[in-house]
Amino acid sequence: MANLNVSIAGVEFKNPLIAASGTFGFGHEFSELYPLSALGGISCKGVTLEERPGNPPPRIAETPAGMLNSVGLQNPGVDHFIRDDLPWLKRQGTEVIANIAGNTLEDYCSMAEKLSETAVDMVELNISCPNVKQGGVQFGTSCAGVEGITAAVRKYCRKPLMVKLSPNVADIAEIAAAAESAGADVVSLINTLTGMRIDIRTRRPVLRNNTGGLSGPAVFPVAVRMVRQVFRRVKIPVVGMGGVSSWSDAAELMLAGASAVQIGTVLFRDPYAPLKITEGLNRYLDENGVKNVSELTGAMREW
Amino acid sequence: MANLNVSIAGVEFKNPLIAASGTFGFGHEFSELYPLSALGGISCKGVTLEERPGNPPPRIAETPAGMLNSVGLQNPGVDHFIRDDLPWLKRQGTEVIANIAGNTLEDYCSMAEKLSETAVDMVELNISCPNVKQGGVQFGTSCAGVEGITAAVRKYCRKPLMVKLSPNVADIAEIAAAAESAGADVVSLINTLTGMRIDIRTRRPVLRNNTGGLSGPAVFPVAVRMVRQVFRRVKIPVVGMGGVSSWSDAAELMLAGASAVQIGTVLFRDPYAPLKITEGLNRYLDENGVKNVSELTGAMREW
Amino acid sequence: MKKYDVRSCTILRKNRLTGDIYDVTVEAGLLAEAARPGQFAQIAVPGKTLRRPISICEIGAAEHTLRFVFQVRGEGTAILAGFEPGEALDVLAPLGHGFELGDTSRRVLFVGGGIGLPPLLAAARTFGANASVVAGFRSRDAVILRDDFEACGCHMMIATDDGSLGHHGLVTELLSGLAFDAVFACGPLPMLRAVSALAAERGVPCQVSMEERMACGIGACLGCAVSLRGPDGAERYGHVCKDGPVFDSSILFL
């Protein structure tokens, strides 16, 4: 049996499968199905400084091999997370990543400071959420924006800091480099691509927020390309995601350059996906005589 | 029966269905199946100043609800097109759009000048091809680049000028505005999103060119969003494309803001798609008492 | 038994009830034991990213079956309608918060419109002859589940839009003469509004089953938001899949 352990910025994940932020809540609902210790880690639903109601419904639309969501960071606030969700999560035997989003730079810093006092294993900076008016993606689509916020948060964050990148940019490698130079320990990508669907009967967007974030298998080729681009550009580890739905997709993203893989949308179709993907990876590694899953990272050979 | 005619920059298309560049060659192969007069127009395979061999194979990979291609502008050169393909095409009873790509600004201008002397109905400036090393997309991902090339070509182009935009940008509306201000008569979007797939057995990219352009239903929600964004930002007509595969997709893209719709990838699955889509649109318009298909353009109501 | 689980459920019986409404009974093992009236299932559709939420129409606790009655509304339900006995559906169930049945010796009223009927059947069964069921349909051809409700002993009244069966008009026009201690409803929004207003007027509790577009179906993704009136009267978002699909109508903004 291959070694599935991956070490990222000093955090030891027992396997490279991490639940993607916003698709797994704070873990309670999935823990009815299997012990969360089956997962390498959990990136929790994005939290903000204060509680947020999120966007009006409908928030979900199906698209070919994908979906749009416009949840818009509905969450109980960082303090509630620290008090009510984190202690339970930390007892589940998996690494816990806090995903944070803010309206302002100060929001981000203040959350990073609070979380540094807690047992969270890593902080993921969500500067790429397309579904909120303020904050989120506006920090994430320019190098200066990414550099500014990363450097600021870095000062307050005593946890390993992972910056989550938006795919809605012309050159994601430059953005990743900006995050790296400003002190990010890890980058994760991709967040959702902005999309829209229209109900041709009502002539209204299907989502009440008009636009939403595209995720699922449809975006997988874009994720593979971007992970590769970023892997070649930065020295810090890359956590890959975007449309992974099978063990072979996970392997593919790791070959492109990911040190670990987050999975989101596939959970809606198959909540047991993390178990199946881990199992499949294990078999693949054994069949190919690969001892450590981390040997896959970046092992793709360009033509 | 509704009126399917659309008028774009003075060119009259008998219906809003246009074959997308690179997916329909110069029309010969599809003319074995049905008269090309069934189409509103044909955007021909991208031509360059000199003949080009294109990229080495494999050039095609399938992806969830989509495909990657890295054909890389294999074409016989603009002179060959004008001499050997255009005369026949012009006799088929459909509008002919020449899609041009170049290494340099001068290439583009020289082709525009040559084509201005011919019977082509419109010129489509392909500054967004992700599959060639030089030219193509590097002009297309910055406002300055787009403005520069559009203004230059405009001077030489006495045909209606359509600028084709890349989706691999942070703000496509700004890019469209740059094209408009530099004299574009029409913008068309979206070209392909850059993507990659890896063969996990060989650890090589499936495409010999490593990356390719993603098209097909997977990108449709991105196309709808971008067409809407651009429609709201510019006053010139927008020709929409990206993953359209049914009459309702075509209607959706028109509601978002498209004056006409190009279709590409769907042709590979169903070469008769243009006929079916036109028929479906017709039925939809009749059932909804819409007299002119152009009434759909932009008729979506934002929430 | 887990609160809910995924199971490959073999189809035992399948019938077409009307033009586009299908009636499917599956072997559901422990899922059936755990299920309560008003809960729902998320059924996977081959080729689709998202599961489709379908209410549990009946629970065969002894035979370990679940019954689903659904209408073809789009591509997903069309694919589900193509499944035949012997094939298996991939079911995540039982989900959400069903009806609070309370004292089953009360006289209760069930009000359903068209495809809003199926979610009510399992609950109506527990009330038997104490239940009056007022059901509205487009026309005589669209009537479903009449025999099923009657077999439960319920007192059944039908209204059709075109008068081809029963009362010619809206279900709500049949309610004024009835006496009841609680209401259970599912159907189009205008109907729910009228029923909930009547219940409020009479001072009796009213539970309604709601719909919203879903991704996870279990409360993790926060996709299926619905505006709820908090205890303080303030509006906040709850979630149909976890807090519902059945809500007390007094906390909904209908």
Next chain:
Amino acid sequence: MKKYDVRSCTILRKNRLTGDIYDVTVEAGLLAEAARPGQFAQIAVPGKTLRRPISICEIGAAEHTLRFVFQVRGEGTAILAGFEPGEALDVLAPLGHGFELGDTSRRVLFVGGGIGLPPLLAAARTFGANASVVAGFRSRDAVILRDDFEACGCHMMIATDDGSLGHHGLVTELLSGLAFDAVFACGPLPMLRAVSALAAERGVPCQVSMEERMACGIGACLGCAVSLRGPDGAERYGHVCKDGPVFDSSILFL
């Protein structure tokens, strides 16, 4: 008749030949009339963006049938293998440039490896007893179409990698003793290389059937490029779907 067309072709017969190789005969109407040995079809796969190219194995001109023999290699072919008689395949055919048969009284050699055999059958039939067929397989279990070639009157020789049937080793080891005026081949690249080298040595023409990933299948998208040696010796890209799939081996870079 159009040169090629799309048709919904009802499956008349379906057999599994070995573990993962299927043999499907469809009613193909005019497509069968137009088809020539060595051409191929693009078969649509439900849920997939691209059609799958499959060679025409046999042409039933009288009964208007086409026969396809294909191996399950990935998701697409697995879905195609699930189709049953009575169901219909969506077929675009006949496509490409098939074998130039020339004078059928010549002594010709057919060389095929495994799933490379099916594209050769229709051509071999026209040569009957003038054809020697040398076929290579992994093992005895993997042998396909032996009876079919023999029924055409062809002289059949078999080689297996494990020696479980016929010659123990490579097909190419069987060729040296044979006399022939032309070669037709399809199979793995090393085999094609060896066969084409032998043909060159003997100074006889050699036609081989090639594969490349395809989108349109008709020559419009330029997806299926293959390096060809031009008359001037210079390399240029041709396209498997239009210029091929059958090429004279002298213009290929094998």
